Amino acid sequence: MRLTRRAWAGGMLGVALGGMRAGGSAANEAPPMAFEPDGQTAVTLNDPVGIYIDHKDQLYVAGAEGVDRYDSNGQRNRRIETTGAARAVAVDESGQIYVAQQTRIEKFSADGQLITAWGESGRGDGQFSYVTSLDERDGFLFIADAGNRRIYRFAGNGVYVDAIEKFAIPSYYFDVTLGPDDHYFYVTHTGRRRVERYDRNMKRVDYWGESGAGASKFFGCCNPTHLTVFKDGRVATAEKGIPRIKVYDPKGAMLAHLGQEAFPKESVHMDLATDSRERLAVLVPKDRAVRFYRIVTVEAKKDMTEKDHDS
Amino acid sequence: MxxxxxxxxxxxxxxxxxxxxxxxxxxxxxxxxxxxxxxGGEVWQIDPNKCTKCGQCATHCVLDMSAVKCMHLYKMCGYCELCTGYFELDPVSLDEGAENQVCPTAAISRKYIEDPYFEYKIDTDLCIGCARCVKGCVDYGNGSLYMQVNHELCKNCNECAIAIACPADAFIRLPANNPYFDRLV
Amino acid sequence: MIKILTKKNTIGILFAGLFLLACVAGALALERFPPPDFDTDHTLPVQIRPAARGEHWAWIDMGVLLVSLLAGTVIVLKTRSRRAMVWLSLFAVGYFGFFRKGCVCPIGAIQNVADALAHSSLVVPLVVLFFFGAPLLLAVFFGRIFCGGVCPLGALQDLVLLKPLRVPRWLDTALGMFRHVYLGLAVLFAAMGASYLICVYDPFVGFFRMNARFHIWVLSGLFLLLSMVVGRPYCRYLCPYGALLCIFSRFSARRVTITPDRCINCGLCREACPYGAIHPSTITPDAPPKAPADSLVRLRRLILGAGLVAVLGYVGWETGAAAGPWFSRDHFTIRVAEKLVAEETQGFEERSFETQAYLDQGLEPETIYQEALLVKEAFTRGSRWFGLWVGLVLSMTMLSLLQDRPRQEYEADKGACLACGRCYASCPIDERNFQGDFDVEAFEAEREKAG
Known part of the structure; x- marks a missing residue:
């Protein structure tokens, strides 16, 4: 039996590695970019599941007790306690904080005073079943409800506007994020293993993503679980099952890949965000930390490692 | 005298x-x-939270065909098109071809419901309890597949032969009137 | 009894956990992630939860055991028929053996009882309690009826017996001690939460199920071959339940008797008994009954005997303590801890199943080392009692060999008689054997003449 299990594990690894090699060589050899670690922030909340970075580079972490805010130096400067476990957080231009719980949205002022709250559980329009992500722009909230398999649009005061329906979402991973140019928002269509882009009329513009264990593809039942968009339109994605993080160009060609060896086993809820310095923030719940990476060219990375080595 | x-x-x-x-x-x-x-009486059962999907259930039961079977919790299933419990890791194609299936006895059947949902059913008579599908589903999917002792088949031995072999010590005794784990999300 | 951290002890905690889980499930029904809303009229299939089928089989098994035991009692005490016993044996091998695959059996039930006595969280099923208690209860009154024709293991050996060799009494007694030792060992292991030794090394259950692993097949084959020439080797020298029955049946009120009061001391029954369980009469024409020893001699014997018991008991007590840590290596916790230590100190290519599974639970190696120490301590304590038991068995056996009480006729040994009924078929006084044409007076006269 030992042999069988080894064979199974070995086969699995072999397939995954083989897939990665095949995926890489078929597309464009090795990925041209690499991840360079650039610090991390420890998280004190239990069960952290979501992060957000506002325009002042303040980091927000959503967890069981509520939301913690850290300044750009990584010092915690506020805790906002919510009625239930916080699942996602978003912040508008004026610093008002929207916190999503499973079936409830709470809106706080920048100093943590509750302004308003709404949300009723159910399967109807504007009702919530399992909210997993939200984002805000120009007074509108975009809310991903994995249970109802919809992207909702709400006014900032809690008035329901409209929705996109019929996503294939097999599990409670469903991410929505606004693009840099105000026109588009991005959604992880996990059941179909692709990233989709929608315009402000809630119409799909385009999508990309392939199924498979290969490095550039999305593997398993429901990936990618999280995504974020850089200023130049590059998209970073996170996956569960094989926990890994990748950066794609706007057309969906893979630029950089950080494999499962970099993360604790069975890592999930690896939410992503970007800051003004174009750093990628990655929530690693099992490490209770938010890691920061810079995306650099492979050559630059090589120089840096050599310099490290010399010093 | x-x-x-x-x-x-x-x-x-x-x-x-x-x-x-x-x-x-x-x-x-x-x-x-x-x-x-x-x-009340007690019976053997597997704690799915401790189970490591090692596959020994298939070989260590005293019965010719193990009483441990894969169970499918439908209300937890994502009805995935790419079911990692059904398909090999990098399937040639997403269809019913034997080379794509992870189950060695083809005990899982796949039925198209509507785009992109498929329903998976386990034929208990064919399932040998090898846990390969469970490994796929738990590691990469929702974990709606899990190993359970089927009490229609289990002889409830004094000392379960699989319990002795279980590396994770996942075999426990449950009350006979409620002998299954209800695995929740 | 002995409180240790074992897998059995966690069961209570697990129940509490399950209860909590059920409460949480009720309170947080919302938390459950909904399955897809299908556009088509597809509905979720009904969850299949096969109910335990054991319940009615348990009642049937208990009924069959009860009827078989009663039938055996009637055969031994009233019918006195070997032929009927053979039929009962055949039925037992068929039903309890091949049909029910040798489970539940009273031999294994010893372990459940020992385990439950040591761990108050365990519940022994009614059927197991019944299988454990009924044959013993019967033994207190009517001897080892269960062994005679109800136990599938005994019946199987009995049925393949072709040409029994007589085992010398000293060897028979010496080998007979093993079953008591085995009983002690099985109780120790079960009570400590280690393996159920009896089930693991049962030589016949693999035969009934036709699926044993190789070394058990070899054991099985050896025992069956041996059974052809040595009467019931497992029952007489290894069976722990036989050891219990042997003790209990010593007090039996009625049991196998060979034509009492009419015995002509012909010795045919002794020849017929393949188990050496019939002792000859001590009264023979050339050896008149010995005068009982005087009280001083008896007192000296008693003191010597008590001294022997004390010395061997003490040796056992100390040896047991030394053997405890070695025995404990059968325990799951110790196995994992030892593998973990080996992996941590010597390195590894790939972690073993057990250690990987342990570490995957997010537990620290230090935790299991502490647990292992507790288990080892408990094993050492338990093993002392096991050693004491072995010492007692040894000394009592030696003492029993020294004394032989007077018998007026051929008698079946209370402890050793397996109630197979062979002696009935050989007795010349029994009218059914010879249709009454056996001339007792002629026999006596002839023997007289022969001197």
Whole structure:
């Protein structure tokens, strides 16, 4: 039996590695970019599941007790306690904080005073079943409800506007994020293993993503679980099952890949965000930390490692 | 003659004492343990949270075909098109071809419901309890597949042979009137 | 009894956990992630939860055991028929053996009882308690009826017996001690939460199920071959339940008797008994009954005997303590801890199943080392009692070999008689054997003449 299990594990690894090699060589050899670690922030909340970075580079972490805010130096400067476990957080231009719980949205002022709250559980329009992500722009909230398999649009005061329906979402991973140019928002269509882009009329513009264990593809039942968009339109994605993080160009060609060896086993809820310095923030719940990476060219990375080595 | 009678009498007396003692000992033991029966009987079951999907359930059961089967919790299933419990890791194509399936006995059947949902059903008669599908589903999917002792088949042995072999110590006793784990999200 | 951290002890905690889980499930029904809303009229299939089928089989098994035991009693005490016993044996091998695959059996039930006595959280099923208690209860009154024709293991060996060799009494007694030792060992292991030794090394259950692993097949084959020439080797020298029955049946009120009061001391029954369980009469024409020893001599014997018991008991007590840590290596916790230590100190290519599974639970190696120490301590304590038991068995066996009480006729040994009924078929006084044409007076006269 030992042999069988080894064979199974070995086969699995072999397939995954083989897939990665095949995926890489078929597309464009090795990925041209690499991840360079650039610090991390420890998280004190239990069960952290979501992060957000506002325009002042303040980091927000959503967890069981509520939301913690850290300044750009990584010092915690506020805790906002919510009625239930916080699942996602978003912040508008004026610093008002929207916190999503499973079936409830709470809106706080920048100093943590509750302004308003709404949300009723159910399967109807504007009702919530399992909210997993939200984002805000120009007074509108975009809310991903994995249970109802919809992207909702709400006014900032809690008035329901409209929705996109019929996503294939097999599990409670469903991410929505606004693009840099105000026109588009991005959604992880996990059941179909692709990233989709929608315009402000809630119409799909385009999508990309392939199924498979290969490095550039999305593997398993429901990936990618999280995504974020850089200023130049590059998209970073996170996956569960094989926990890994990748950066794609706007057309969906893979630029950089950080494999499962970099993360604790069975890592999930690896939410992503970007800051003004174009750093990628990655929530690693099992490490209770938010890691920061810079995306650099492979050559630059090589120089840096050599310099490290010399010093 | 009188001497013999006396010795036999003592022997009988000792015998009666011994019998009484044995009777009390037995009665006490059985009575004390029998009193616990009000708690209800117990059966073997697998704690899916401890199960490591090692595959030994398939080979260590005293029955010819293991009483441990894969169970499917429909309300937890994502009805995935790319089911990692059904398909090999990098399937050639997403269809019913034997080379794509992870199950060695083709015990899982796949039925198209609507785009992009498929329903998966397990044929208990074909399932050998190897846990390969469970590994795929738990590691990469929702974990709606999990190993359970099928009590229609289990003989509830004194000491479960799989329990001895289980590397994760995942075999536990559950009350006979509620012998299954309900795996929740 | 002995409180240790074992897998059995966690069961209570697990129940509490399950209860909590059920409460949480009720309170947080919302938390459950909904399955897809299908556009088509597809509905979720009904969850299949096969109910335990054991319940009615348990009642049937208990009924069959009860009827078989009663039948055996009637055969031994009233019918006195070997032929009927053979039929009962055949039925037992068929039903309890091949049909029910040798489970539940009273031999294994010893372990459940020992385990439950040591761990108050365990519940022994009614059927197991019944299988454990009924044959013992019967033994207190009527001897080892269960062994005679109800136990499938005994019946199987009995049925393949072709040409029994007589085992010398000293060897028979010496080998007979093993079953008591085995009983002690099985109780120790079960009570400590280690393996159920009896089930693991049962030589016949693999035969009934036709699926044993190789080394058990070899054991099985050896025992069956041996059974052809040595009467019931497992029952007489290894069976722990036989050891219990042997003790209990010593106090039996009625049991196998060979034509009492009419015995002509012909010795045919002794020849017929393949188990050496019939002792000859001590009264023979050339050896008149010995005068009983005087009280001083008896007192000296008693003191010597008590001294022997004390010395061997003490040796056992100390040896047991030394053997405890070695025995404990069968325990799951110790196995994992030892593998973990080996992996941590010597390195590894790939972690073993057990250690990987342990570490995957997010537990620290230090935790299991502490647990292992507790288990080892408990094993050492338990093993002392096991050693004491072995010492007692040894000394009592030696003492029993020294004394032989007078018998007026051929008698079946209370402890050793397996109630197979062969002696009935050989007795010349029994009218059914010879249709009454056996001339007792002629036999006596002939023997007289022969001197």
């Amino acid at each position: 009188t001497l013999k009678k006396k010795s036999m009498g003592r022997r009988d007396f000792l015998n009666n004492c011994g019998r009484g003692g044995a009777f009390l000992l037995l009665g006490g033991t059985v009575g004390a343990l029998g009193a616990r029966l009000v708690r």
